[in-house]
Amino acid sequence: MSKNNEFAPEKYKHFVWGENNVSQQVQQTYIIKLDYPACSIRFDYSEGMFASFEDFFNNIADVQFFTGDRPDKEDVQKILIDAWNFMALEEIRLDEDFENFDDEFDY
Numbered sequence: 001m002s003k004n005n006e007f008a009p010e011k012y013k014h015f016v017w018g019e020n021n022v023s024q025q026v027q028q029t030y031i032i033k034l035d036y037p038a039c040s041i042r043f044d045y046s047e048g049m050f051a052s053f054e055d056f057f058n059n060i061a062d063v064q065f066f067t068g069d070r071p072d073k074e075d076v077q078k079i080l081i082d083a084w085n086f087m088a089l090e091e092i093r094l095d096e097d098f099e100n101f102d103d104e105f106d107y
Contacts, residue, residue: 011082012082012085014034015032018032029045030043033083039065040064041083044060049087053081056080063079
């Protein structure tokens with residue numbers, strides 16, 4: 001992928017995927033943004049992965065900033081757009097891994 005590609009991994013090097021399966025009854029998934037402004041974006045995997053961006057932004061994503069200072073709504077939306085694109089990249093990679101797994105075992 002080129003550096004100018006919207007889904008270029010370099011753009012998302014400060015994003016990580018996480019889950020908390022121990023202390024939550026519902027599977028909570030997190031996208032953690034490590035660069036400034038650092039935050040965690042918590043969502044129910046079954047809702048977040050199949051929602052529209054508008055629904056994800058307005059109703060599903062719970063954004064918590066590590067410093068406690070919340071940026072303005074436009075900056076939060078930019079962060080959520082990047083998180084949404086990161087989720088799409090993760091989904092593409094999971095699909096590729098699944099296809100490679102199928103090819104490897106000839107199912």
